[in-house]
Amino acid sequence: MQLSGSCHCGAVKFTVESRTPYPYMRCYCSICRKTAGGGGYAINIMGETKTLEVKGKKNLSVYRVKLKRGKHSEARRNFCRKCGSALWVWDPRWGHWIYPFASAIDTKLPKPRETQHILLNYAPSWVEVPRGKAHPHFREFPRESIEGWHRRRGLFEDGVP
Numbered sequence: 014m015q016l017s018g019s020c021h022c023g024a025v026k027f028t029v030e031s032r033t034p035y036p037y038m039r040c041y042c043s044i045c046r047k048t049a050g051g052g053g054y055a056i057n058i059m060g061e062t063k064t065l066e067v068k069g070k071k072n073l074s075v076y077r078v079k080l081k082r083g084k085h086s087e088a089r090r091n092f093c094r095k096c097g098s099a100l101w102v103w104d105p106r107w108g109h110w111i112y113p114f115a116s117a118i119d120t121k122l123p124k125p126r127e128t129q130h131i132l133l134n135y136a137p138s139w140v141e142v143p144r145g146k147a148h149p150h151f152r153e154f155p156r157e158s159i160e161g162w163h164r165r166r167g168l169f170e171d172g173v174p
């Protein structure tokens with residue numbers, strides 16, 4: 014499906030095709046939390062980079078996390094330089110995918126029946142993480158990919174033009 018997204022002030026708008034539009038994954042890592050997740054987590058979805066179209070590119074800014082020994086993470090966290098809205102993550106190591114934050118998407122997303130809670134090793138103590146069958150917990154990354162999760166449920170959208 015085609016997803017439309019924007020920052021809060023409207024200086025950046027974008028569209029991207031996604032075959033995996035279910036916002037089922039909540040990431041509690043410190044980077045997502047600080048840059049995009051006021052509730053203690055950010056929700057990442059996935060689209061196809063070659064379909065990305067951006068209006069207001071000049072208003073984009075990119076944050077690359079500084080790693081140990083002064084190196085920078087490959088992941089590019091794109092945000093609006095005017096209003097600070099976190100928009101998407103793009104990483105050249107798997108550059109054909111792009112990871113918009115669900116919070117930036119204006120299109121009505123399908124509601125997942127299951128929500129995975131990932132990187133819980135980095136969740137702060139104040140976050141109440143939902144429990145139960147529909148809320149699997151992962152200390153680090155789950156083995157299953159975002160595409161795998163959609164395929165297993167018959168939710169992967171084939172034949173997107």
Ligand SMILES: [Zn+2]
Binds near residue numbers: 020021022025096097
């Ligand atoms: Zn903005």
